[in-house]
Amino acid sequence: MTVAIAPLTTEHVPEAAALLGRWYARTRKALPHQSGRTGAPPGEELLGKVLAGPGVEAVLARGGDGTVTGYLAATPLDLGDDDRAVLRAHPRSALVSYGGHALRGGRDGVPEDVLRGLYAAVAARLVAERRHVHYVDLPADEAVAAAWFRTGFGLERVRGLMAVRPRGRQPRGVDALSVRRAGPGDLDRIGRMAVEAARADRGTAVFRPQPEGALATLRTHYADTLADARCGAWVAARRGEEVGMVVLTPAAPGPVVPDGCVELVEAYVTQAARGEGISRVLLATALAWAYDSGYRYITASWPAGSPVSAGHWPAVGFRPVAYRLQRVLDPRMGVTPHR
Structure with missing residues (x-):
């Protein structure tokens, strides 16, 4: 699929949010304890919060007919050594949070070429800022996760949910x-x-x-x-x-x-x-x-690679509802050689 990548601005929010809403509506039907949720799926409000983040890098993809085929927005993360959040995240990284991306799916599945194009545009800027660890938060949608896996990401953390x-x-x-x-x-x-x-x-x-x-x-x-x-x-x-x-x-x-x-x-x-x-x-x-x-519900998250947690929490009843993916790039990238 041939697409044009351009900056995502406020004028594009309605079209991008519509993609997000349709995707999250589909995942609600497939995930445990989600199908009975009421209210409209996230859309403009969630995307607006993402784009309001400081230093966010956001791009949009349009197909040859002008329709929006996907978007991606990454927010820089800067954590101090005494910040509790640094126990789970790299101190200088970037996060594609919930609402930070969506793709126009179809009968042929997730358009991986569109995802690669969006990520390539954003990742170049992140690496230029020496941000070599990239995270993605998304619902436990296996097809979308697999598209990210084939873009170089791995499963870093799982969030589970269980009825009380x-x-x-x-x-x-x-x-x-x-x-x-x-x-x-x-x-x-x-x-x-x-x-x-x-x-x-x-x-x-x-x-x-x-x-x-x-x-x-x-x-x-x-x-x-x-x-x-x-x-x-x-x-x-x-x-x-x-x-x-x-x-x-x-x-x-x-x-x-x-x-x-x-x-x-x-x-x-x-x-x-x-x-x-x-x-x-x-x-x-x-x-x-x-x-x-x-x-009426309890949630927990655990490292995907943990030899204890990764088996224990699903065994006691937690069912995956979200994934955090991670890609770690060679820190030599983005360094300007000395002359």
Whole structure:
């Protein structure tokens, strides 16, 4: 397909947003817990937020007949070493967020040549700014994800969703295990275990740097959470030793997260206590509280390469609703040779 690539400006928003709305409407029908959602799919409002981001690079593709065949918008990310977000993202990178791209699909599937053209135009500018790590957030649409894979991206993170139901069959108890609700006085405990969970991402096969400055921030990050009645945290102990914890906070509704949803932001079981069912007991306790508190869905995300999380969370009931893709370019690109 022959297309013309041009900057995406406000005058193009209605056409681009229409592509986005049609794509998200299709994914709602295919994804777990999404088909029953009410209201119009995201469109101009979401795209407008993306384009309002500082330093956004946005381009549009038009076919030979003048119709919009796709668009792509990437937002620069600049994170400090003590920013908690740097635990999961490169400090100098770029993100194509939800609403940051859409393509006109058809009987022949996703137009990969259009995607390559859009990405090539944006990536050249990103590399010129020495941004060599690029992320894409999108609904768990296998066809669109595959088009990105063939453009050089890989699956970096998965977001799952699960319905919160009334108490049903509970997991089998763990010998001598006690679970109690955590409060403000447990900040040191929650912070310490959150840091231990983060440090595990340094190892195989996640291999994600966890800067000490960001880990220090993480130690005190949940101070307000532990004092907020809308949030829930629990600590598991056995024979006087703390062996695990879980933390839930309200989830912001969005393209892949419904209203009335709570997020599993932290979960940890000590290495020596894994495989005994402690995580399932903690999760069952948290889900019972979530249902009684009016939440009807729970969401969580995990590294796609984690030898623990990638198998565990789907096994307990989370179903993929979104992907984060990643491409890491050779940092030698974009460097001007010395003369």
